[in-house]
Each structure stands twice: as C-alpha cells, then as structure tokens.
Amino acid sequence: MAAEGTVTFLLDKLVPLLKLGSKLLKDVHKEVDYIVSELERIKAFLRFADAREETDPELKVWVKQVREVADEMEDVVDEFRLCPPQHHGHGLLGSIHKIARFSKDFKAQNQLVSRMQGIKSKVQNISEGHERYRGKFDGIEQGFDHGASTNTWYDSRGDALLVEESELVGIDKPKQKLIGMLLDDVSRTKVVSVVGMGGLGKTTLVKKVYDDVKVEKSFQHHAWITVSSSKIEDLLRDLIQQLFDEGRKPVPQGIGTLNADRLKALLNDFLRQKKYIIVLDDVWRIFMWESVKYAFPNSRRGSRVLVTTRNSDVAGCSCVESDGDVFPLNPLPPTESWTLFCDKAFRRNACPPHLNKLSQAILKRCEGLPLAIVAIGGLLATKDQNRMDEWDIVDRSLSSELESNDKLERHCFLYLSIFPEDHLIEHMRLIRLWIAEGFVVPQEGKMPEEVAESYLRDLTNRCLIQVAQRDVDGRIKAYRIHDLMRQIIISKSRDQDFVTIIRENNSATPNKARHLSARGTLETCTRQEFPGVRSLLIFGVDSVSKSCMSALFSGDRFGLLRVLDLRGLPLEKFPEGVVNLFHLRYLSLRGTNVDILPSSIGKLPYLETLDLKQTKVSKLPAEIQKLQNLRHLLLYRCVIVSYVTFHRDLQFLQKLCFVEPDQGRHTLSELGKLSQLRKLGIIKLRKEDGRSLCSSIEKMKNLCSLDVTSLEEEEIIDLNHLSSPPLLLKGLYLKGRLEDLPGWIPTLDNLSKISLRWSRLKNDPLEALQALPNLVQLQLLHAYEGEALCFKAGGFQKLKSLKLDRLEGLRKVSVEWGALTCLQELSILRCLALKQLPFGIEYLSQLQQLCFYDMPNEFARTLLLTEQGYDYWKIKHIPKIFFIYSESDRWSFYHL
Template sequence: MAETVVSFVSNRLATLLQEEGSLLGGLRQEVQLIKDELGHMKAFLKVAEAKEDDDPRLQEWIKQVREAAYDIEDVLDEFVLRFAGYRHHGFYGSLQRILKAIKSLPARHQVASEIQSIKSRIKNISEGCRRYQVEFGIDHRVTGSSTMNDSWRYSRDDALLVEEAKLVGIDQPKQHLISKLLEGHDHQLKVISVVGMAGLGKTTLVKKVHEDPDVRKNFPVRAWVTVSQTCDFPKLLRDLIRQLYEEGKEPVPQSIESKTIAELKKIVKDFLQKAGRYAIVFDDVWNVEFWNAIKFARPEGNYGNRVMLTTRKADVASASCTESQDYVYRMEPLSIEDSWTLFCNKIFKGNYCPAHLMDVAKAVLDKCDGLPLAILAIGGLLASKDASRIDEWEMIQQSLGGELEGTGKLERVKRILSLSYNDLPSHLKPCLLYLSIYPEDDLIACQTLILLWTAERFVEWREGMSIEDVAWRYFSELVNRNLIQVTEMLYEGTPYTCRIHDLMREVILIKSREQNMVTVTTGQPMTWPSEKVRRLAIHSSSNSSNIQYHQQRQFYSFEHLRSFITVRSTNPLLSKTFLAEVLRSSKLLKVLELGGQEIEKTPNEVFNLLHLTYLSLYGTKVERVPRAIGKLQHLEYLNLGDTGVRELPVEILKLQKLRHLIVLQRVDPSDSDYGFHGFKGPSKLGGLLALQTLNTVDASSGSVIVKEIGKLTQLRELYITQLRREDGKELCSSLVNLTSLRLLSVKSIGKGDDHEIIDLNHHHPSLSPSSSSCSFLHSLRVLIMRGRLEKMPQWVAHLHSLVRLDLKWSGLRAEKDPLESFQHLPNLGEITFCGSYQGERLSFKAGGFLKLKQL
C-alpha cells in the first residue's frame, strides 16, 4: 500500500512541476528533490512490503513512508487550493497577480515551511531505505514474487485442514472429477483445472481424487507438485523428476542438481514419453506464466494422460484448459446442510448441537459462509470452550475479527486468505481495501464502486481508454482472483451487484486498519486511530451513541479527511451541526457520499470544498441546486437521483470536468408506468463536453435541448424523458454524433396507452448499415423505449452490439410481427415487452435469437 501511495504522489509531483512550475518559484528545486527521493524508494518498497510482517522495524519504516507520502499529498492540495488556477492577463491581470502575491505571502511562507519539513523527513527515510537494503539483503531492482519472504510459503497441510474431521460434501464433486478423468478413450491429453477462493478445500478434493483406487489403476505413473506463490521453478522440476523416477521404480539421475531448466524439462519430457499413462497434479498455481513454462515439458505424443491444477485465479484455469476436451471445475462453498454437518462433526463429534447454543452456532456458521477451512478452524476454537456456557460462545462470535488478528487456528485462516491480498499488484490493493467502507453482508453496487475508485484516484489513466474502462478492468481482475463475488448481472457482461466473503472482509478490515485506509464508525464509543483520519465511513447509529460520539469528537480534527461516506442508512449521527463542522474542517475533501440521509438542503459548506470530485445526495430531500454549484470546478460525479430536484441552474455549465450527471425523481411505484421524472437543464447543456452519463433529461421544452445532446460526443449512457413526437427527427440527428453511446433510454410524453408516439424512423446517412462512419449503431448495447411506436425504427435491425432491448407501451399492431426486426441480432440476450404488441402470435424462426436468454 505504501508503494501505491508513493507512486500516486510521485505522479502528482510530476504533474505539478510540469503544469504549475512557475507558481512554485523557489520551491521548485525542493519539490524536484522530494520527487526524486520518492522515485528511488518506490522499487524497494514493493519488495519490502512483502517482508514487513517479519520485522517490526521494517513495518515502522514503511509506515513512515506512507504517512510522509500522505502529508506530501496534503501539502500539494493545499498549494493548488491557494495558488494554482489563477490566470490573469493584460494590465488588470498584472495588477491582480501583484495583489494576490502580496496577500498570499504568509500562506506561501507556510507552504514553503511545510515542504522544507517534508524534505528533511524524506531524506531521513531515504537513509533508512539504504540501510535496510543492506541489512535485509533486498535488491531494489528485484520486484518479482520470487522475493517474497519464505514465511508466506505456507505448508499445504493448512489447506488440508479438512482432514482433521470427517469430510463433508466432497463425495459428489470427487466422483464428478474422477469421471472426467476416466471418461473418453481417446489418446489426447486432458487438463482439468479446479478453481475457487482460498479455503474451499480445492487441494483436499484433488488429493482425494488423485489417491482414488480407480485413478491409481488407470494412471500407474503419478506425481503431486506443490507450486505455491513463490515458485522456485528449477527446484519444482527436480522434485517432479524425483517423483516420476521413484514411481517408475528407476534410479533418479544424479546430475539433476547441476542441470539447466531446459535440460530438466527434457528429462521430464523423455521420461513421460516412455512412461505410459500418467496423472500429474500441480497444486496451488498462481500465474499463467507457470503453466506456459511447464507445458513444454510434456511429450508431443499423448496416451490419454491427465494433468490437474488447483488455483485461486480464473485466468490460470482458463489458460490451462484451451483444448475441447479440457475442463474447468469451479468449486463452490458448502451448502447450508453440509456446513452444519461439518460444524457439528468438528465440535460435537457427530452429535447434535445443544438447543441453548443453536442461535449462536448458526450466527457463527453464517460468518463462515460455506468455507470449510473457516468452519473447521472456528469449530476447533469453539470445541475448546465449555458447551454449557453460552457466554463463551457469544464472546467468540462477537470477536471473530480480533481472533483473526491473534495467534492460533484463526491465524492460519488469516494467513491463507491474506496470501491472495499479498499477491495483488500495487494498483489493486487500495481498490480491495476500499471495500472496507461497506457493512457486513452488504450488496455492493458495482457501478458505484467503480466511480468511487476513480474519484479516489486509485485508477491509473491508460492511453486509448476511459478511466472508467480501466476501473472495470481492475474490478474484473479482482473477480478473476476470487476476491470479489458478482451476485447479479445488470445485463450480459455487466455486473450489477457484488459482495465479499465475510472472512475475507475481516482480513480486509485488518489490512485497512493497519494501512489507515478507512476509519469506520457507527457512532458507538470507539478508539480513533492515532494517525490522521483520511476516509470516514458511517454505517449506523443511535441517538445515545451520538452524544458519546460528540464527547470524543471535540478532541478530534478532520482536516486531513479526503472521503466522507454514509452507507445505506439514515443516521442520527449526522446532525446538521456535526455535518457542518466536519465539512468546514475538511477543505481537502474529494468524496462526499450522503445518500439516503435526512437532508432537506445541500449544506452551504459543500460549496467551499473546491477539491470535491464526487458528490452524491441520492435519496435525500434536497429540492433545489444553489447557483454556488458552479464553484465546484473539479466535480466529476454529481448524483441527485431520487431527490426533488427538477431543474438545474445555468451555473452547472461551469463544471467542465463533470462526467456523470444523475438528476431524476422516482415516479410512484404503484403506477403501472413505473419510471422516473427527468430534469430541465439550461439551454446550452451541450457545453458539458466531458459528460459520459446523462440521466435523465426532460425534453418537453422542445428541440433545443434535443439538439444540444448531439454536442455531448463523449456520452455513453443517455436517458431522455418527455420526448415529443416532432423532436424525433432532431434526436436521430443528435444520436449519430454519439459514437460511444452504450445505453439509450427514450420515454415519450404521456402515460400508459396515452403515450405519445416515439418517431425515430427518420432517415440519416449515418443510420444506414452501409455507412462507413462510426455511429452509435456499432456501440449501443442497451435500448429502452417507453412510448407508442408506429413501427420499429429501421436502424434497430443493425445494432449488432445490442444485448438488451426493452419495449414498453409500444402498441405495435398485429399485422407487423416486431420480432422480425431483431431476430438476427448476434448478441441480443434479453428482451422485455410490456404493452408492446397487440397481436396474439409471435413467430420465432429457425436460426434467429441465437443468444437469447431471457424473454
């Protein structure tokens, strides 16, 4: 994490030197020196963080680096807040600069003093860096995983923890995998990969399969190789050679210790070529590179041989299984029934759970969430407690997070789950730790998480990609590593909600506290971190704890706060006084999430938060947006969804960095035409050139606003309501400019059967399939139309990227089957009709709708 912070701050310094160099004046040299020193430490940090758990001194040094980097970021933002961005020209401009310079002399002196102080700290820290490089023998030029401390190369006995009790829920998957191993009489090699999160028992399952009598009989030559996170490839090959030769009852070649990797591979290949049928297991594979390296040790001719892999990462599983006969088995958590059986076997030796312990036992088991490793580890802990004393069990239930931080059986659980975190590249670690802002068992909105990551500047910009696309790649990588579980899809290929395993969340909370990443409060009496609070997440509270909170609050400052987030609940802790006080002292705040709070107007203090990039007032009682919104010129995300706001002031046009604008009001859910009211924007809305999301604009004022939409060429999601029939032609003209549009939702004026006609059937050269211009025809993935249609727009039949189509109140006549227009769309997976067709018969023709999953 420190390496990530240092990288971020180093990049910020580079940008400052480039863009605001003249404003730095005499401080330029000092800032350059700080940047250079951070650059020298960056590579060393990447290696040192993997070793920090084994030496408190190294841990303390890394903490110093992290805090120094955070302080540099604070000073940078202070500087930008006070001095940057003031550009004046001509005589009047010169006079303004002189007056500004005189007025800001004390502030400049303060910033200079802080930069000098940080420079001294950085120099001292750099000396520690050089000392530790020598003392720990760490070469800063080596940053690969092979440098990770051997203490993390845990024994696979930990993964076989389920051997301690009678195995449960393993018979069915075991027989399934055995049948996959034995099926088929072809002479091709088959690779079977078992993939799933840490602690599911992948190793145990494969071990049982590997030792099954039928498998042993069919594959006389067998070997088991533990790969692990810190794979020593030559050593692994030598181990494989020894096993193979011993299985074949042949003497192991004496010369293998001095052989090169290429020579060792040849020995393996030659042996397997003549050995007959073999089954080899590679347990705990962490990267695709290993598979690419080992596969060349296999002989060209195959005799129905088998290779099995276990891995936590989906990309490793899919990369190893590329042939038609290969197979990926995704291992799932135990069912509730199997979890309960395993739990009782461990604690009560197969007997029933006593009635007085039933509730607390189920609460503990819920926490394990079907993870055998956790069930047995926590079960072992409870087995040592007096079953007649419910208080001892309740104590364990309430302190599982603390137990994970301690020693003993739960330390092993933490260690195994932590391996997945430690394996992450530096840019993904803060993204994962950020999940600590969410309460236990919370279903997390994926899109919101992506936007928060970008607002927090966790996501690195890549050429040719939007910052959100890069963030989605980060998300996919965490899913691929089985650290995030997608729970619901919005439409094909787009995750809607996700979650994290309860015990993985506990590990994330521990890491987050260690890194001072997020401070979570419920308003209950708590010990605030000794470091500065940089991100504050509020979950829930009660009025009584509110008083206790304020008793502590008077001794605490939030001047270093970057994010203030409330999650999912109306919170009494957020009194007007408290909120105003926090916002007044948090001038460097970037993220403000107040969704669902009992707020009737936007606090005035918000408009002094000039660094604010993310502002959400979703679900509040706010009804108007003050003209002061124009002061927030760094704002990129503004969410006024489900509020009373129906109009935006012209000052919104000053927000030239705004990428996501969400202003809508929920219609009465009891209404059969359930939807949202939009907002009336200023007539020159097209001036917001950075907009990617516009949700939902009210077009009832006429063609001017529809024409302005055509200027928003970066739009990816567009929601329009109250569209008039006569503006359909103008909308078609605007749509052809939106070459990145992925989602289009159009609702006409009216309600139910009284909807006005949506007329989007106008001819335009770019709406022709023969058009060579890159139009929205090529990018649109979701099309939603609410309103009557005389006929389907011709261009719908050419939306080859379309995955979802919603038609509501279309009233299409029986003589024209609506399915004809889009039956050959190659990616269409979901269709929704509601009051859209007046006929009695729909015709699904052969060869059509090849991807349709939901109708």
C-alpha cells in the same frame, strides 16, 4: 503496492508545481524538486518492499514511513490549492494564478517553506533507509538499472521459452534456415545474430533451434543466458555455473569474489579446446556485447554464439569480427497471422461472423508479431464471444491488456472495509468511488471505468470478493465480502490508518485517518477535526439535526474531502457547507429528500460524480455547466437550464438521464459533442426532433444504452435517420409510436435488452428481432396491434426474459420447437383477447417462472382448475407459476 500507489498519485500532483517557474515560489520549488527526485528514486523499490513488508517487521516500519510522508506531502499540496479563486479560470492556469496570489502572503509562504523543509528532512531519513534495504535485498533493482521494463511483475521472456512448437505457426522454415547457419562447415567460432522487433518470437525460435536434437548432438557444451536484466559479473558467473555443471565439474572456488576480467579469462580458458554453443538472449546495446565477447575463444572447432537482439547495430557489430551471419526475423504474413489468432482466440475454431471485423482490427494492431498474437489471442479466449463490448475494450487498449494485471492497487482492496458488514456493494458505485479517490491507475486506450472493471475482475477471479447479484444478461450488479476476508481487510486498514470506522461509542478517531465510515451516528464527526480525511461515507443514520449538519461542514473540518456519500440521510435541504469542499470529486445525495440544488454547486470544479437518484430534485441550475470534470450525472427526469453551453462544457460526461429537448432543439444538436457518453435518456421527444437526435447519436461511439420517450403516447418517435448506430449499444428502450421498427435494430449484435412501449406496430416485430445473437430480455407493452405472434424455430437463442403486456389484439402466441431455448421467465399481462396458453409452451424446458396478470376469465379457467384444467399439463414442469387477476373488484393471487 499501497505505498507505491500513494507515491505515484502524489508525484502526479507535484510535477505541475515544478513547471510553474515563478520567482515567488523559488524556495518552495527547490524543496519540491528534491522531494520529487527522492520519491522517484525509491518508487521502484517500493514495489518489492510492499511485497516483503509482511515478513519483515523492520521493513514494514520503513514502508509505513514512506506512506505517511507521502500522505503529509499530499495534504500540503491540496491545502496549497485551497486559496480562494479570483476569477482566474479553471485547470492548471487557474491553479498557477491561485498559487501566485497565495505566495504574496509572506506569512503563508514562510509556513509553506517550513513545512516543505520538514518533509524534506523526513524524506532524507527515508532515503537513507532505502540505501540500507538495497543492500538487504541485493540485486532487487538490477533490472531497473539496465533498462528492463518496470511495467510488469515478471519477465515475459520466460513465457516464450515454454511455448510448444506445435502451437506456433510459420516457425518451421526459419527454424530450418537457422539450423543450417549453425551446422555449416565453417570451423572458426562464428556469431549468428537473430534480429527483429520485440514480440516477433526471436527467443521462441532460438529456443526451438537450441533444443533441436541435431543441434544438441553437434556441440560438446551448451549454455543459455538472458543478458538484458543481468550485471556482467552475474552473467559470467551464470555461464560458468552452467558449463561446469554440464561437464560435471566443480565450480572453481572463490568465483563469487572474481571481477569481470578474471571471470572472462576463466571462461576463455575452459572453452578454448571445446566445441560449444552459447545463446546470449536479448542483448540490448553494443556495450553489452563488447563486455562479454572476449570470453568466447576461437577454438577452430566450429563453435557458435547465438545472439538475439532487437538492435540491428548489435547484430552487425557482433557478427562482423567473426564473419558471422545476421538472421533478420520478419513478421508473420496475414494468412499465417490469422491462423495463429484463430487457434488461440477461438480454440482452433473459426471466427464467429459477428466478431470478424473486430478480430481483424485487433489482429492488425499485432502487426504480425507472433508472441503478441499468442498473448492477445489467449486473453480473448477468456472473453465471452457474445459480448462485443469486451472485445471492443481489448481493441482500444491492446498494449495495456498485454501487461500483467498484478498492478491492482492494494488500497482498492482495503477500501472495501469502508462498507458495513453484510452490505451489498454496488458495482458501479464502487467503480466511481475508486476513481474519485484516485486509486485507478490510468492506462492508455482505456477509460478509468474500464480500468476499474479490470481490478474488480481480478478481485473476483482471486476469490477476494464474491458476486452477490447479476442482471438478467449476466452483468454483475453487486458484490459481498466473506466474513473472514472482511476481518482481514479491516485489520490491515486499521493498521495503516486507511479506513476508520466511527460508531456511537467511539471516544476518539486517529488523527491520521484518511477515510471515514460513519455507522449510525454523525455526532462523533462534529466533535473532532479531520485535517487529512479524503472521504466520508455514512451508513444507517436515521435522524440528523440542522445544527449537526451545519457543524459537520463548518470551518476546515473536512477541507480536503474528495468523497462525500450522504446516501439515505434524512435531509430536507442541500447542506450549504458542502459547496466549500473545493477538492470534492464524488457527491451522493441519493435517497434524501433534497429538492433543490443550489447554484453554488458550480463552486466544485473537480466534481466527477453527482448522484441525485431518488431525490426530489427536478431542475438543475445553469451553473451545472461549470462542473467541467463531471463524468456521472445520476438523476431522473430533470430539466436543465442553458443547454447550449451545458453540452459544450461537460466533455467527460458518460451518463445523462433524463433530459428534455428545449424549444429550439439546441439540446439535441449539442448532444453529439458528448463523445464519451455511455448512457443517454431523452424525454418529451417530438417527431420533428428525430433527425437531430439521430445525427448526434451517430457520433456517440461509446453509447451502450439509449432510452427515448416521446412527447405523448401518440407522438411518433422517428429514428429512421440513424444510418450508423453505435455498435456497442446493449440496451434500447423506446416509448412512443413507431411507424415501422427502425431497420438498424437487427444489425446490433451487441444488443442484450429491448423494451418497446406504445409502439403499436402493424407488422410482427419478432421477425426482425429473432436473430439478434445476444438478446436476453424483451419487453413488448402496447407495442404490437396484430393478432398473432410466432416464435420460430432457431429464434431468440439467448433470450432469458420475455414480457408481453397490453397487446390488446393478440389472440394467439405460438412457440415452435427449437425457439426460446434459454427462456427462464415469461410474463403475460393484460392481453385481453388471448384465451389460451401459448402453443408449444411445453417445449420451454428451461422456464423457471411463469406469471399471468389480469388475464380474461376464459384464460383463467384453463389453468385454475389445476390438474382438471385441460392446459395445465403444458406448464406443470415450471417451478414457479403465478396468476393474478381481478374478481369482483378484488385482486386474487394464485401460486400454482
């Protein structure tokens, strides 16, 4: 759907132009109005054309023309918005002022009108081609003409016909009642209308009744048609075909040329002396019924017409003339809804306690609609029951989750060719790039990052990309592309001028290139103009001169750039020309030597991602507050000036690590306004700041990671005021003294990682943490001052990684049978009072790696004699054992 996605993205930009209403733009307005109308008209057709272009060379040319004119129109719109700001503000109002000012320039306006007229002419030619192809693919768009949904690739009503009766809950009573209406002793032809809102299961119920043995034997002829997506003539021909086939009679010749009236007469004559049952499924409007009703004669033999509709007027109208019956279908009651939901979501098992609240919330949104419950239950059955965040996403985006996921934009896939061979593609990097490029289609109830996640899941499930790295909790960190698949992507990208790869031996680059991938050189990029390029990613450039960087961003070479990724480039200073890239949405300086971010960074109003990781930047200018579209601020340990306005303006920020509270504690009180924040890091926290921080955290319903470091090692972190912690919290990292382990931590069922440093707890923290259902990683560094730690039976059932470091009073570690059943990595470091292996370590059958670091000599002697060491037998089943310790001021390393 590359062309369709391009047109959709363009239309989103064009519509605001039509709303300006400025007299200065009336000529432009007229041209844009026409172009928008034509693009809207062919947009639906593109969905089908894209799918067929590979097998039809002529159609392939037509689709390419659509893509090119959409790209050209997008260039014009973006250039039009480049006029320099005159303190007119941001957003649409600011754009209006800039456009109006630009239009005062008569020459510029004439140029704009001329370009619009040229594009209009091309669109007219494309529209003529559209009409030709409508004939070629007869009926391809009929569903759109009759009000059918355009949101999915297939009509899900067909799924309703395949639902097994044994899988349904509460269907028996309505089924028997409906059968009774059909098989009563009324001799006239009677209409029975099943009416109810979409998703109640009308089609499913009627299909079970239609297939019932008693019903089947009671009628001589049977037929079923779906009305909503059919033309009247096609509907009538379908009925005739079914009825004649059932009676083993040849279909009358010339049926394809008969009009609707002749077809109805043919049907009426055939059915006049017969007892029949005909189902008209999904009758949307009254005129649909009026158009076919005279095809069904009153045979006085007890014939029945069974209608399903969500329109009560249709139900009433269809039944009144035959004195028929209206059968209202109601939602399932709560008990039956819950039974059906659990059958689907948990495969007939009970709902786990930690998912009960979320499940009830999701079920409530289904409002007793059986098909909705079946669909969403089936979706949830594929989700990890230990991942509350996945279930929460479904809760927030129920309607879009029920739609087909085939809407994955093809250009998301083609974009992968921008990365070099064997390059590991980082999960979040790709997501942020897709969003910045405009590839992610908005879905109600979902953040763009979550939509992009679904695209990646789809690509992975279809084996189009491969998972290369996972985190300890199973989260995907990076992908790779199979060599064969990579060649296919590169070929298609080249064919569509989508991604162009620049190497030292490149003599020229296509003028229509939209995305550039520079490999090992930047010199080529400075010798050519790239008027339509939207992204530049640089890989493997080891040296770059000041003159090269100056030339790279001089003039209008990259005037429409949205993505600039300079990761790893040996830069010492921020490239001055970058701040003139008005449309920039993604800027990465990761891994460079840049140390100062200029105040002119505020000139990039659309910037969404600013990646400063692994740079020398330690302070951000106050102008950062002007980046009101900023979603991802990736940096470490930076001080940010002007905190108050900073937190008020950056409403879309999702990641903020790490910031230092100011003396007036304005930072902490303002943090609560960042409602979309998913990761928060705070450094130099004072004990008295705890209450303010807790108040803000309680407002962060989307928070997934919290990292708090105290002012100094002895400073207490006071988080006991957090009465309602974020339920989606997955990572918790606390560095500082804790008087007690906060009581809310054991309530975090979604928590997967905990790191406690300098906590110096008096009481054993394992007691409170052992029941956390999704904890996979635990690190305790100088976090406990007691002498013993006991991992009790049944505790820490999901833990995979455990690290005990500098627990200076620790003398004994014991593992009971049935504890730590999934543990794969165990590290014990600098626990100087510990003289022997953990008791019960031999029970840890899944342990793959065991590491000891700087442990006392007595501890070493129990192991380093290999088979003579009296404790070695306890760990000899572990594949990797490392022992690192200091001896005579030298470090020794043993791999047992």
